[in-house]
Amino acid sequence: MADRPSGRGETYGGQSREERAADRRERLVAAAVALFAARDYDDVTVADVCTLARVSKRYFYDHFADREALVLALHREVNGWLLEHVAAAAPRDPDGLEAALRPMLAALVRLLAQHPDRARIVYINAPRMELRRRGVLREEAELFGRLLAPLAPRLRADPMRYQRTILALIAGVSEVLIDWVWHDMRDPAEPLVDHLTGLCASLLE
Template sequence: MVEQARATLPRGDTYGGLSREERASDRRARISQAALELFAARSYDDVTVAEVCARAKVAKRYFYDHFTDREDLLLSVHRDQNDWLLAEVSAAAPKKPENLDALLRPMMTALVTMLDEHPDSARVIYVNAPRMELRRRGVLRKDAELIG
């Protein structure tokens, strides 16, 4: 079925068996993954767009198709990682807990386990960059709402 859909695309819309949208999605994912690795390893100010593009194996022009600048990239990666973490913590919550301990214990265990198993994500979520302070406060509010 996918082959039929690709066969109906106008000439030039596929390359390597992928549509333009699939290639763009793949590039964005590679840029985000490269940024996650670099921001986890070094401070925000020490990571350049050129380094992210080199690690992601994409031309700089593709970077700007998806992100306005390095700060936009950091915010996007931070949001994606935090959403992933909160989804995992929420999934660990029992449906009908008997008490507060029965609710919080599995959620906190999931939180600590996820951060331990994914240290790059933990570093980006809790990144120490002045530009992230407002975002961090918003995340803390979101976390508090989840627990509330």
């Protein structure tokens, strides 16, 4: 005998319950990206997100506890996407700090320029949540610290100093990027990459 659905409403429009839930979450996330990219955090409501996503509030709360939980999830996903691409851009055998830093910073700046909606989520709206911002800084510092460690043996000899130097470096880079995104990325990307590379190399050297 052929298998039958386990309950009423298991499939609808050719989609399983799980597929419909995944589709609703995807629409909520896409709507939130569009809205938080266009407006400040305080100017976006749960109702706004649901209206744009064409999802009822009931289903919104199946996925997110509130607006802040939604932004945190967005921030986590977008920042993970950024770090993945930065790590992929790291050269295998760089000839010095600048050669290691430039492709990673270029990948970061290029992605932000290509995706201004995601840039605003990471660098404008989410920084209002200070604890999450600090967590992100540590995630980025850990990535850069790991990738640059072979090129900074003098600093690495003092692990605590090295960790704090990398954290200060990433915090500085983030503030510069926040300022760039805040001004709608009007300045060209290439000089920004040059400035950030020089800043980071000077601090590490």
